[in-house]
Amino acid sequence: xxRLTRREFLRTxxxxxxxxxxxxxxxxxxxxxxxxxxGRRVVVIGGGWGGATAAKYLRLADAxxxxxxxxxxxxxxxxxxxxxxxxxxxxxxGLTFGxxxxxxxxxxxxxxxxxxxxxxxxxxxxxxxxxxxxxxxVSPGVEFQWEQVDGLAAAQDRVLHAWKAGPQTVELARQxxxxxxxxxxxxxxxPVAYRCPPGPYERACQVAWSLxxxxxxxxxxxxxxNANVVSKAALFRAAWKDYPNLEYRASNKVxxxxxxxxxxxxxxxxxxxxxVINLIPxxxxxxxxxQADLVGADKxxxxxxxxxxxxxxxxxxxxxxxxxxxxxVPKSGNIANAMGKxxxxxxxxxxxxxxxxxxxxxxxxxxxxxxxxxIAVVNAYRIEGGKVVQIEQKLTPGQSAQWAQNAVGWATSxxxxxxx
Amino acid sequence: MRTIFRLIGGSLSLSVVLASGPAAxxxxxxxxxxxxxxxxxxxxxxxxxxxxxxxxxAGIAPWYFKKAIEDYAAxxxxxxxxxxxxxxxxxxxxxxxxSYFASQPxxxxxxxxDAGAVERGRVASQQCVVCHVESGxxxxxxxxxxxxxxxxxxxxxxxxxxxxxxxxxxxATLKALKELMKSIPDDQIADLAAxxxxxx
Numbered sequence: 231x232x233r234l235t236r237r238e239f240l241r242t243x244x245x246x247x248x249x250x251x252x253x254x255x256x257x258x259x260x261x262x263x264x265x266x267x268x269g270r271r272v273v274v275i276g277g278g279w280g281g282a283t284a285a286k287y288l289r290l291a292d293a294x295x296x297x298x299x300x301x302x303x304x305x306x307x308x309x310x311x312x313x314x315x316x317x318x319x320x321x322x323x324g325l326t327f328g329x330x331x332x333x334x335x336x337x338x339x340x341x342x343x344x345x346x347x348x349x350x351x352x353x354x355x356x357x358x359x360x361x362x363x364x365x366x367x368v369s370p371g372v373e374f375q376w377e378q379v380d381g382l383a384a385a386q387d388r389v390l391h392a393w394k395a396g397p398q399t400v401e402l403a404r405q406x407x408x409x410x411x412x413x414x415x416x417x418x419x420x421p422v423a424y425r426c427p428p429g430p431y432e433r434a435c436q437v438a439w440s441l442x443x444x445x446x447x448x449x450x451x452x453x454x455x456n457a458n459v460v461s462k463a464a465l466f467r468a469a470w471k472d473y474p475n476l477e478y479r480a481s482n483k484v485x486x487x488x489x490x491x492x493x494x495x496x497x498x499x500x501x502x503x504x505x506v507i508n509l510i511p512x513x514x515x516x517x518x519x520x521q522a523d524l525v526g527a528d529k530x531x532x533x534x535x536x537x538x539x540x541x542x543x544x545x546x547x548x549x550x551x552x553x554x555x556x557x558x559v560p561k562s563g564n565i566a567n568a569m570g571k572x573x574x575x576x577x578x579x580x581x582x583x584x585x586x587x588x589x590x591x592x593x594x595x596x597x598x599x600x601x602x603x604x605i606a607v608v609n610a611y612r613i614e615g616g617k618v619v620q621i622e623q624k625l626t627p628g629q630s631a632q633w634a635q636n637a638v639g640w641a642t643s644x645x646x647x648x649x650x
Numbered sequence: 651m652r653t654i655f656r657l658i659g660g661s662l663s664l665s666v667v668l669a670s671g672p673a674a675x676x677x678x679x680x681x682x683x684x685x686x687x688x689x690x691x692x693x694x695x696x697x698x699x700x701x702x703x704x705x706x707x708a709g710i711a712p713w714y715f716k717k718a719i720e721d722y723a724a725x726x727x728x729x730x731x732x733x734x735x736x737x738x739x740x741x742x743x744x745x746x747x748x749s750y751f752a753s754q755p756x757x758x759x760x761x762x763x764d765a766g767a768v769e770r771g772r773v774a775s776q777q778c779v780v781c782h783v784e785s786g787x788x789x790x791x792x793x794x795x796x797x798x799x800x801x802x803x804x805x806x807x808x809x810x811x812x813x814x815x816x817x818x819x820x821x822a823t824l825k826a827l828k829e830l831m832k833s834i835p836d837d838q839i840a841d842l843a844a845x846x847x848x849x850x
Contacts (some may be wrong), residue, residue: 259715287687290676290677290678290695292676293676293677304743312698314744338808397711449776514833521840564691567691568687568688568691571687571689571690575678575684575687587684588686589685589687589688590738591688591744592688592691592734592738593710594691594692594731606731608730608731608733608734609734610734610735610737611738612738612741620711620739621734621738621741622733622734622737623734624730624731624733624734625730627730632807635702635703635803635807636703636731638702638703639692639700639701639702639703639704639803640691640701640703640704641691642700642701642702643691643692643694643699643701643704644691644692645692646694646700647691647694647695
């Protein structure tokens, strides 16, 4: 955190009164409440699909509530559509957006990371200071379980995940483009649950399409920790008929990577050589959710109330997006967006002493199978007995350019729904 | 000195908050607004779609909204995206959602169209005015929808679906429309979409 950032924040804060007064009275570890609360306040941790949506819709639902969004990145980069950056079909710039739209709704966007949550005193630690809240929404996304793959932690700079869209996406695209024709690209799929169930298979399509059109003597090997394609299986397998350069191996969990020999090892001891590796590591809830004891017995994911997204472990703390589990919904951007809205409305009702309405999420999920065609799965849900229950899941009957056009329409709309 | 200013500023903002009382009705306070949030990811807040493929449903006539939802849910208007959501709408209360979207102020699509295509579409539209009338606003009494200001991509897609008999297949009331569509070349369909999209 820089002085400039804090000054900027104070200047835009409804009440900058407290810094000098409170800082003097605090211990050395915490310098103070750098933005004392003037009225009711909700702090949102994480400005991704869930958190950005929640911050915006909190302000839409009740503009008298102060909303502070903590997000270290100055720009949002969309994971959906980022597989198209690998194949060169789209640029990363087209998936990158600022937070100015949220500011125009009166959200106080603060580009720093929350370092700890203190639920008993309703405070979020930020660097050497803290922020008070009435209610907290935690939307930290996923963290990687580096330790699950031998050699991975020490090789993070060379063995890329590109599973959080941004610099790694661009670098992996560069590695793919630089791979000599005749090379082997190895893509590993982590065991469920992980962010974006169809994402690895869409990525396989994009890499295979790219190799087929630009490096016809090259090969893609997909090593899947799961027993079958996790999502849209029949549609992906039909799409892969166009890719004889794609070799799919189910139940091949990668447990070791060695960048010096350019080799991965499966749990059965099989070794696979690569020219380019894309290792998507096993995942759990974002670190702050784990440290704040929001995860369940599995130490990976957060259980929440299905109507309000309030943590079952800590009062006044809500968790949304990929960090949650226990609902019959996928870890998708569209679901995180839906959770952001539902949670925002619930939090505003609770702060106003009203009973939150029962609202169900929805999920629309497109996957690109080449440069111009897509497939989709759509899920509708209802609330039944206080729980989210699926009404129906529908798949496209095949792949087509029409679904790809609809995918572009979906992205155009939902990026605005989150950030504009 | 700076501390004093901050203290005064802080006190002022505190008193403003205390004096302001209940917040004025916001965009989510309208009846049905909470149920409609499931729609806004694609159709935009209040149904004001920003994209080229999703229709604007802000200000939509309730009779047409209900017909569309019922047709989608029953599979008469095949759509893997809309069939599940239509079932959600029927469970959530189609009348509530129809009233909500009908009450939302409608803006024409922000998607730009080519002036040449609009002019060609205007000339070609003479074959459409019998039903959709000169203004393009349709005729609710005959079940003819308003086409004005919809995204051109959405309008073109619907015409192509009619042409291929993939929208409401087998519906006798649409037989003449589909025969007409079959006679229209695809590039003229794009011109017609541009023209109706440009109407206000």
